[in-house]
Amino acid sequence: MSKALERRAKLREALIEAAERAIATKGLGGLKTRELAQEIGVANGGVYNLVEDVDELILRVGSRTLARLDASLSLAEIGAAAAPREMLVRIAVAYCDFAADNLELWRALFEHRMQPGKPVPEWAISEQMELFRHIYKPLAVLFPQRSPTQLGVTARSLFSAVHGMVALGLEQKLIAVPLGALRSEIATLTRAMVDGLTAKKE
Amino acid sequence: MSKALERRAKLREALIEAAERAIATKGLGGLKTRELAQEIGVANGGVYNLVEDVDELILRVGSRTLARLDASLSLAEIGAAAAPREMLVRIAVAYCDFAADNLELWRALFEHRMQPGKPVPEWAISEQMELFRHIYKPLAVLFPQRSPTQLGVTARSLFSAVHGMVALGLEQKLIAVPLGALRSEIATLTRAMVDGLTAKKE
Numbered sequence: 001m002s003k004a005l006e007r008r009a010k011l012r013e014a015l016i017e018a019a020e021r022a023i024a025t026k027g028l029g030g031l032k033t034r035e036l037a038q039e040i041g042v043a044n045g046g047v048y049n050l051v052e053d054v055d056e057l058i059l060r061v062g063s064r065t066l067a068r069l070d071a072s073l074s075l076a077e078i079g080a081a082a083a084p085r086e087m088l089v090r091i092a093v094a095y096c097d098f099a100a101d102n103l104e105l106w107r108a109l110f111e112h113r114m115q116p117g118k119p120v121p122e123w124a125i126s127e128q129m130e131l132f133r134h135i136y137k138p139l140a141v142l143f144p145q146r147s148p149t150q151l152g153v154t155a156r157s158l159f160s161a162v163h164g165m166v167a168l169g170l171e172q173k174l175i176a177v178p179l180g181a182l183r184s185e186i187a188t189l190t191r192a193m194v195d196g197l198t199a200k201k202e
Numbered sequence: 203m204s205k206a207l208e209r210r211a212k213l214r215e216a217l218i219e220a221a222e223r224a225i226a227t228k229g230l231g232g233l234k235t236r237e238l239a240q241e242i243g244v245a246n247g248g249v250y251n252l253v254e255d256v257d258e259l260i261l262r263v264g265s266r267t268l269a270r271l272d273a274s275l276s277l278a279e280i281g282a283a284a285a286p287r288e289m290l291v292r293i294a295v296a297y298c299d300f301a302a303d304n305l306e307l308w309r310a311l312f313e314h315r316m317q318p319g320k321p322v323p324e325w326a327i328s329e330q331m332e333l334f335r336h337i338y339k340p341l342a343v344l345f346p347q348r349s350p351t352q353l354g355v356t357a358r359s360l361f362s363a364v365h366g367m368v369a370l371g372l373e374q375k376l377i378a379v380p381l382g383a384l385r386s387e388i389a390t391l392t393r394a395m396v397d398g399l400t401a402k403k404e
Contacts, residue, residue, distance in 0.1 A: 110373075156379075157367060157387045161395075164366015165359060171312075177358075185359045192398025193363075197390075199397055 012050040014040040020061045020105070028058070028108045058112050059124045065105045066127050072098045073134045084138030085194045091134050092162045092190040093183050099166045100179055110167075135159055142198060158193060162186060214252040216242040222263045222307070230260070230310045260314050261326045267307045268329050274300045275336045286340030287396045293336050294364045294392040295385050301368045302381055312369075337361055344400060360395060364388060 001009070018039045022031050033047045033054060042050075051057045076094035077087060099106040114120055135155040143151065169182040177185070203211070220241045224233050235249045235256060244252075253259045278296035279289060301308040316322055337357040345353065371384040379387070 153383075153387060156370075157391050160367040160370040161363035161391060162366070163370060164364070165362040167369075168358075168362040168365060181355075185355060188399075189359050189363060189395060193391060193394050194398065195401055196394025196396065196398035199401065 015050050016060045019057050023108050024105050027104045028111050055114050062109050069098050070131055084141040087138040089187045089190045092186050096166045096183055096186050217252050218262045221259050225310050226307050229306045230313050257316050264311050271300050272333055286343040289340040291389045291392045294388050298368045298385055298388050
């Protein structure tokens, strides 16, 4: 790598890390490219030599968040009982814990919308999809007769349901839910969903 | 009511309706009090003679959205089989349909955050809580041994799970879900949750 390219790569990493810190402390609304430029020591416009636009910057931060979420879920799986039902419970609770510990970065994953008419790039979609394997694998053991497409739909439904509990639980908009109670409710409902779906065996 | 008070009440209603139209078409981010003032024919600052601040204006629009949601859920209950399980399924699917038909107004209910340090007023909280009766009542039939507090927790969990499916399904961020498929998935998972919780009978 040439000196210039090396310098650019380093600056780009510094930019993404600065954006990550800004989102983590102030949320997506607190991201100001002008401040980031100052922080890493480039001219205001210089940010756009490092990333295409703010969308790409936010997606790169999201990529780091997803990688850490992936690691947290993988960690939760280690030492889990072999039973896929309890595996799914551990994954759901680990998801809740990750969201609670990384509130603003996790929120940014869902709050960010691309500029109108601009699609989410393929690399970002495939990183998101990759995470579904944590849910997909235990489901495949529970429902060996289901097709990959059907398993994909069920994985998405389970994820969405748990995500909803985490999102509204942490938002504390209606009723404040202490984290311990939220974790226990998530475990209860995940077991219920698995039991209900298994009993049906459609 | 004096002429002046009458005029104020009419203007206030016009303001809330104009805000509702703005949110419905452009989302919460498209709400500009300057434009609303122009639309109802008052000076820019005049808006603040009609509502305390933008938070109150958004909450008043939310109040109308909640009232229409309440009516939709009540309608779904009419003609439902007596079985509480199917009642919960109909309510979940009706919630999904309402969200799809009122996308931006429904999003605004969850995206709006009060100015820092300002609590949500009591009247708005109690309007939200009121809606939980749709879920609470069938649950009370299914779980007669549970206390009102426990039933409240379960109602909130079920709502959050269904809300998550609706939110991510309509967001179409990861995978586009056609509305028909989403409704059917919501019905499947609601039945599974009820079956799983009933089988447990803790």
